[in-house]
Each structure stands twice: as C-alpha cells, then as structure tokens.
Amino acid sequence: MKAAVMQGLHKPLAVEAVDDPAPEAGQVVLKVGRCGICGSDLHMTEDEAFGVSAGDILGHEFAGEVVEAASGVSALKPGDLVSVIPIRGCGQCESCKAGEPAWCSQMMLQGGGYAEFAATMEHQCVKLPDGLSLSDGAIIEPVAVALHGVNLSGLQRGDKVLVLGAGPIGLATAFWARHFGAGEVVVQDIADWQESRAMEMGASRFIVDKHDPVGAAERALGGKADIVFECVGVPGLIAQAVDQVRVKGTVLVLGLCTKPDSFVPFTALSKEVRIQTSAFFTVQEYQASLDVLEKGAAEPRTLVTDTIALGDVPMRFEALKQRTHDCKVLIKPGE
Template identity: 70%
Template sequence: MRAVVHQGLHQKLSVETIADPTPGVGEVVLSVGRCGICGSDLHMTEDPAFGVDKGAVLGHEFAGEVVALGKGIERLKKGDLVSVVPIASCGKCPSCLAGEPAWCEKMNLQGGGYGEFAVTNENQCVMLPKSASMADGAIIEPLAVALHGVMMAEQKPGDKVLILGAGPIGLGVAYWARKFGASKVVVQDINNYQETRARQMGATDFIVDMSDPVGAAERALGGKADIVYECVGVPGLIPQAVEQVRIKGTVVILGLCTRPETFVPFVALSKEVRLQTSAFFKRQEYEAALDALDSGAAEPRALVTDTISLDAVPDVFESLKKRTHQCKVLIAPRG
C-alpha cells in the first residue's frame, strides 16, 4: 500500500510503498476514508519527547471501511463504516469499563491513518450512522478533546468564556461552550485568519490585540472571564490566562506544550484560581461528538478547510508548521 512515512526528527515526510497491514486477534483492517492532520502530528516530527520512530505512519484522526477481519471479531463485519477511537487499551480494566481508556495500564496511541489501509482493534471502532460521512468520522476526535475540556471546566449556563487560540481545538471548545449555554464566547488569537469560522462555531466575539491581550479580552467580555481555555500550548499563555480569569475562576489547559513554563504562583493563589489540565477524552464524549454530527449540526463541519491526496501530504504538512488560513486539513488516502 501507499503511505506517508516519518523520516526522522526535522525531516520532511515522504510517500512510500510499504507492506499492507494484516489483522491479529481482535483486530480489523480498514480502508482509510479520511484522516485529519493534527497539531500533535506536527509536534511528533519535531520534538523527541514523543518518541516517534523513523518509518512510522502517523495519523490518529481517521475513519474507514472494514476490509479484513482477524480472529475473534464479534461485532464488526466487512463493509462496516467506522471511526477509530485512537487509544488502544485492554478493554477490561476499571478505567476501560468506565470509558476512560487513556488511563489503562496498557494504553497505546493509535497511528496509521496516513496510509491507504490501517489496522486497529475492534473495541476502538465506533460505527458511523448513515447520516455521517468519512469526513465526519475524522473530526470526531478533536471535537471529543474539546468536549472533554469543557466538561472538565464544569462550565455553567451563563458563564463568560475566553478561548486562547483559534485552532481546531479552540474552535471545538467554542462550539461546545456555546452549546452548553455560555453567555459570551470570546476567541483570542494572534491573527484573524479564523474569525469567520470561529463565529460559525459559536464565538460571540473574536479579538486580535497583541499590545494589550488582557485588556482586550476584558473589554470584549465586559469583565474577567469565568473560564479561560488555553488551547495553544505556548509558554506565557498560562500566566496570561490567570490574569484574564476572575477571582475563583477556572483556567483549563488543553494546549500541548513540551517546553518549560514560568509564572508566579502567588498571582493564581491570591485569586484562588483553579488550574485544570485536560487530556484525551472519555469514550462517552467521543460518542457524544458523533451524536452532534449525526444530529445534522453544521457548525462542527466548518472545521474542515481542505481535503488532500497522499501525494500532497508532505508539502502541506510542512506548510502547517507555520500559521496559515487552514484549519483542519483531511487526507483522502485512496483519492
């Protein structure tokens, strides 16, 4: 099969012909229909902390058609259309049974979506309803990540929300925050590339003011935020968020940052700010994201800005390392 292959840190991806995957016990092979390029994929090719080996096929936001079955498959059959929960786990421990495979001792992150075929476990597959497309199946994961952040914030109707970063996760947070009754949803970014899309997703205002980011947010919200969602992962934004949130407010950290962060704890302590990290999602949240798409909601689909072929991936991937007008780019491995 053809796949886009990781060539090592700081190296450009390349399209190669590699062996077709074969399913083991409890596994299925999918013909990949769509796969999203995620910001974490970009990090994986640049940061040794992720430990991605040369020769790996990236891609965890994908959906496809079941084309081969391993032994012991009970629920799926050939021809089924599924979205893949990209967290492999045992499926039997208390964490798995509670819908939290990320905390399973055998947890492993799924890849392989940047290829024509990918192998995955049956218990990671979520059936797509007839109303959902392959593109829908590929954006469930970022929507679930955003939903988990909103749930971790314990957001209440009427809350004033500030979102730092207008990437797919930030825009997903805007969608869920508004859906759960936030009175104001302000998205703050360093440029206005995604302003129209943010408003489509639920933002009530969009601000770009690097000279006075704290004051600009306060003016847009009419005061301090009840909740600030940090969705960028750049050093300096956590202390900024602490300044922007109200006394006894909540800062939710969703941004993926592997660099040191420095801030004065007293600033947060003096306001009794709650700092809440958010990683991954629950299985129930993944299914809720699919339900939102199944309901016909148009807003989440606004995340997708382009669909490209495997051959285009290396160049587009490099371009996404810099800020562009793109939001969520999907790969169509088989055309």
C-alpha cells in the same frame, strides 16, 4: 500499500510503498477514507518527547471502511464504515471498562491513518450511522478532545468564556461552550484568519490585540472571564490566562506544550484560581461528539478547510508547521 512515512525528527515525511497491515486477533483492517492532520502530529516530528521515529506512520484522526476482520471480531463486518477511537487500551481493566482507556496501564496512541490501510482493534471502532460521512468520522476526535476540556471546566449556563487560540481545538471548544449555554464566548488569537469560522462555530466575539491581550479580553467580555481555555500550548499563555480569569475562576489547559513554562504562583493563589489540565477524552465523550453531528449540528464540519491526496501530504504537512489560513486539513489516501 502507500503511506506517508516518518523519516526521522526534523525531516519531511515521504510517501513510500510499505507492507499491508496484517490483523491480529480482535482486529479489523480499514481502508482509510479520511484522516485529519493534527497539530500534535506536527509536534511529533519535531520533539523527541513523543517517542516516534523513522518508519512510523502517523495519523490518529481517521475513519474508514472495514475490509477484513480477524478471528475474535464479532460486531463488525466488511463494508461497515467506522470512526476510530485512537486511544488503545487493554479493553479489560477498570479504566477501560469505565470508558477511560487513556488511563489504562497498556495505553498507546493509535496511529497509521496516513496510509491506504490501517489495522485497529474492534473495540476502538465506532460505527458511523447513516447520514454521517467518512469526513465526519475523521473530525470526531478533536471535537471529543474539546468536549472533555469543557466538561472538566465545570462550565455553567451564562458563564463568560474566553478561548485562547483559534485552531481546531479552540474553535471546537467555542462550539461546546455555546452548546452548553455560555453567556459570552470570546475567541482570542494573534491573527484574524479564523474570525468568520469562529463566529460560525459559536463565538460571540473574536479579538486580536497583541499589545494588550488582557485588556482587550476584559473589554470584550465586560469583565474577567469565568473560564479561560488555553488552547495553544505556547509558554506564557497560562500566566496570561491567570490574569484574564476572575477571582475563583478556572483556567482550563488544553494546549499541548512540551517546552518549559513558568508563572508567578502568587498571582493565581491571590485569586484562588483553579488551574485544570485536560488530556484525551472518554469513550462516552467520543460517542457524544458523534451524536451531536448525527443530530444535525453543522458547526464542527466548518473546521475542515481542505481535503488532499496522500501524495500531497509531505509538502502540506511541512507548510502547516507555520501558521497558515488552514484550520483542519483532511487526507483522502485513496487519491
């Protein structure tokens, strides 16, 4: 099969012919239908902290068609369309049974979506109901990441919400905040490229002010935010979020930052600000994200700005390392 293969840190991906996946007991092989290019994928090729190396095949936001089932598979058969929960746990421990495979001692992040075929465990697959497409299946993961953050934030109806960053996670966070009844949802970014998309996703205002981001947000919200969602992962933004949130408010950190950062603890302490981090999602939140699409929510589909062939991945992947007008780019490996 063909796959976009990692060549090493700081090097472009390359499309190569590699061996087809051989399923182990309990696994299925999928013909990958769609796979999203995630911001964390971009980080993985630039930062050794993620532990990926030459020869690895990235891609954890994917959906496809079952083409082969190994021994021990009972609920899936060839022809089934599924979305893949990319967090692989043992399936037997208390964390896995509770729907939290991220905290399994054997947890690993499932990759392999940048290829024509991929093998995965049956228990990681969620069947796509009639009416949902493979593209829908590929955007469930980032939507679930945002849902997990909103759930951890303790958001209440009527809350004033500020979302820092208009990437896929930030926009999906705006969607869920509005879905759960936030009174105001302001999205703040350093460029206005995603303004119309943010408004479609549920934002009430979109602001850009590089010179006075704290004041701009306060003016847009009519006061300090009850909750600030940091969805960028750039040093300095946690400190900014602390300035932007009200007394006893919450800063919810979704941004993936692997660089050293700092803030003045007294600033947060003096307001009794709660700083909560968020990673991954639960199986229940993954299912809820699928359910909201099945029930007719069109907003998450707005995240997708382009669908490209596997051969276009190396060049587009490098381009996405710089800010572009794209939001979520999907790969269609069969083309």
